[in-house]
Amino acid sequence: MHGIDKSTDSLILKKAQEVLVQAEMLVKYLEDHGFSEPDFTIHSAAYPVSREFDDIRIGITEAARDTILLANGPMNWLRTFFCHHHDLGAWQTALRFKYFTIVPLEGSMSVKAIAEKAGMDEDRLGRVMKLLASQQCFQEVDENVYRHTALSAFVAREETIEAAISFQADEMFEAASLTATSIQQAPYESTQSYSAFNTRFGVSPYQWYTTNPDRGARFAAAMAGLAKMNNDTAELRDSFPWGGLGKQTVVDVGGGSGHIAIFLANEFPDLDFIVQDINPRMLSEGPKRLDYSPVADRVSFMCHDFFQPQPVVTAGLFFLRQVVHNYNDEMSVKIFQSIASAMEKCSPAPILLINDIVLPVANTQPKVKEHHLRQIDIAMLNGYAAKQRILKEFAHLLKQADERFEIVKLHGNGVMGLIEVRLHQ
Numbered sequence: 001m002h003g004i005d006k007s008t009d010s011l012i013l014k015k016a017q018e019v020l021v022q023a024e025m026l027v028k029y030l031e032d033h034g035f036s037e038p039d040f041t042i043h044s045a046a047y048p049v050s051r052e053f054d055d056i057r058i059g060i061t062e063a064a065r066d067t068i069l070l071a072n073g074p075m076n077w078l079r080t081f082f083c084h085h086h087d088l089g090a091w092q093t094a095l096r097f098k099y100f101t102i103v104p105l106e107g108s109m110s111v112k113a114i115a116e117k118a119g120m121d122e123d124r125l126g127r128v129m130k131l132l133a134s135q136q137c138f139q140e141v142d143e144n145v146y147r148h149t150a151l152s153a154f155v156a157r158e159e160t161i162e163a164a165i166s167f168q169a170d171e172m173f174e175a176a177s178l179t180a181t182s183i184q185q186a187p188y189e190s191t192q193s194y195s196a197f198n199t200r201f202g203v204s205p206y207q208w209y210t211t212n213p214d215r216g217a218r219f220a221a222a223m224a225g226l227a228k229m230n231n232d233t234a235e236l237r238d239s240f241p242w243g244g245l246g247k248q249t250v251v252d253v254g255g256g257s258g259h260i261a262i263f264l265a266n267e268f269p270d271l272d273f274i275v276q277d278i279n280p281r282m283l284s285e286g287p288k289r290l291d292y293s294p295v296a297d298r299v300s301f302m303c304h305d306f307f308q309p310q311p312v313v314t315a316g317l318f319f320l321r322q323v324v325h326n327y328n329d330e331m332s333v334k335i336f337q338s339i340a341s342a343m344e345k346c347s348p349a350p351i352l353l354i355n356d357i358v359l360p361v362a363n364t365q366p367k368v369k370e371h372h373l374r375q376i377d378i379a380m381l382n383g384y385a386a387k388q389r390i391l392k393e394f395a396h397l398l399k400q401a402d403e404r405f406e407i408v409k410l411h412g413n414g415v416m417g418l419i420e421v422r423l424h425q
């Protein structure tokens with residue numbers, strides 16, 4: 001066996017060496033921080049949640065992805081990549097027919113028994129399970145007998161995570177298949193009525209969720225699941241000086257179930273929250289949350305359309321999380337205007353805090369990191385004919401809404417973009 005020549009000119013070897021270097025860093029990080037090494041089993045250790053670990057994880061993924069691309073070449077890469085929608089079809093089936101919760105977390109279950117509970121035939125269920133197992137999602141321990149792996153158990157254990165992947169596998173996957181068709185309908189204008197979602201379902205996601213309340217409730221759960229997946233809540237808590245606001249009311253505009261407001265209320269006892277949303281079903285999910293009761297007297301819910309004048313004029317902070325990325329520029333300007341008209345009446349002068357992805361400018365981030373943000377940008381295109389933005393675009397829209405708006409600080413970046421805006425009087 002030849003040793004690895006570190007001075008090699010081979011690009012493949014250089015990339016593979018980078019994988020090795022990053023893997024050593026990752027293992028060292030785990031050791032230094034008292035974590036056991038994860039594996040594929042249901043008893044796998046938990047992953048650290050930190051920016052530092054994320055950077056190593058992203059570094060290893062970038063190097064491994066390049067190694068895979070170089071080793072496979074375009075033909076093999078394309079052959080696999082262009083079958084990914086069939087992977088999603090299999091996952092969609094497993095989610096819809098509840099395989100994840102039917103298989104017990106401990107022990108194993110036969111395809112026959114899973115099929116009986118799922119209410120579908122054994123042949124197709126077995127084929128879906130075999131595909132999933134080829135991705136380390138479930139393990140076939142005996143012919144047609146499965147048990148959970150770390151990946152499948154992650155879905156089974158947490159309802160909001162299941163919701164977060166299910167709404168993608170259902171309505172968003174169906175919409176995404178019509179991306180090009182939707183653009184063909186209006187090649188030079190990005191408007192909601194020609195979005196991929198509208199092309200598939202005839203109405204915008206929010207109208208659709210209002211008339212499909214079960215899916216609306218699942219969407220609200222999905223938002224909580226996504227926040228958990230991105231570790232958003234802890235980062236949101238730590239990236240902004242909430243504690244320094246004093247006794248204030250925060251209005252969570254378009255706050256959905258209020259999961260963020262409830263989380264922050266638990267962390268910062270001086271703050272009161274008003275969660276506003278147009279969808280009553282989403283609002284009704286908030287009080288059902290386990291973390292709601294300790295803060296029930298400080299978190300209230302209000303049905304409000306953010307295109308109408310903002311009724312709360314006694315707030316210290318207006319919070320706008322993952323809202324304007326659902327709207328095109330013209331509509332986003334209207335949302336900012338309705339908040340500006342309330343801000344000018346509040347005393348002392350309040351803050352507008354926009355919590356949304358702030359896209360990186362070209363070639364400033366590892367490509368795998370940017371890819372994730374770009375996926376969300378195209379998701380916004382498909383769902384809402386909307387977009388994610390770079391900081392300059394936010395600044396431009398705010399000025400269009402009201403000349404007095406000024407971005408005073410960017411508290412977080414990337415997924416956790418946190419833009420502090422003031423309205424100069």
Ligand SMILES: C[S@@+](CC[C@H](N)C(=O)[O-])C[C@H]1O[C@@H](n2cnc3c(N)ncnc32)[C@H](O)[C@@H]1O
Pocket residue numbers: 206223224253254255256257260276277278279282304305306307320321322323326
């Ligand atoms: C992507 S979700 C974000 C929810 C929440 N801010 C969060 O971060 O989890 C956008 C929210 O805006 C709400 N929404 C959409 N149109 C609205 C409108 N015109 N007025 C008020 N809320 C609206 C939706 O019902 C949904 O809950």
